[in-house]
Amino acid sequence: MAFGEQPAYLRVASDLREKIVNGALPPHTRLPSQARIREEYGVSDTVALEARKVLMAEGLVEGRSGSGTYVRARPVPRPIARSGYRAGPGTTPFRQEQTAEGVRGTWESRSEQEGASVEIAERLGIEPGDRVMRTRYVFREAGEPMMLSTSWEPLAVTGxxxxxxxxxxxxxxxxxxxxxxxxxxxxxxxAEEVGARPGLAEELLALGGVPGHVVMVIGRTYYASGLAVETADVVVPADRYRIAYHLPVK
Incomplete structure (x- = not known):
């Protein structure tokens, strides 16, 4: 293969991806079979299979048991607004995470004490094993799970x-x-730090995603005169939401 030349399975995947994006293969359409791909592109069964795997890993298609592989409906991403802290009535955990105007959400949570892991201890400026209160949240908008959050607060502060x-x-x-x-x-x-990674199985189950989907993770820590009083990981499905920041200029 010459320098810069794509492997055959990527060339096939690229062409099929283009057809999905431009609407030639609209949502819920059955993807050409492995045999059809092999014939149309003049490739082997292995190449056809790998091309389909690429599209599946990208979340563009999904397999349906006993039926075949179909183009997934692509949701229009909605913004999750991040702006500074807003004081006043109604500053709930949901408002803390999702600050877009007009959003009416619900959440459920569960709290329990545990020893801080090495990572959480570093973020909170405490020793590994020090007691923290861990709270796990599931946030919903119009009944649909939209984000997960796990927070840790040092019991040396709140105990x-x-x-x-x-x-x-x-x-x-x-x-x-x-x-x-x-x-x-x-x-x-x-302080907030935003990253992305493949969703964990339990996260995707809670968020209604499928294996391989990417999630965005916002690592957030609140400070009081340099003392970390809470740190949290906020997990958002990347195919359904975008993180939008609107910050004051001082």
Missing amino acids: RTPVMLPEEGPLGGCGVVDRMAAIDIVVDNV
């Missing part, structure tokens, strides 16, 4: 206080900033 459990007590369901203010801790900045 034996009214805000030890994020979803219980007098400030249950409020955001981090308001909860910390209730115990005289002033949150003054937040």
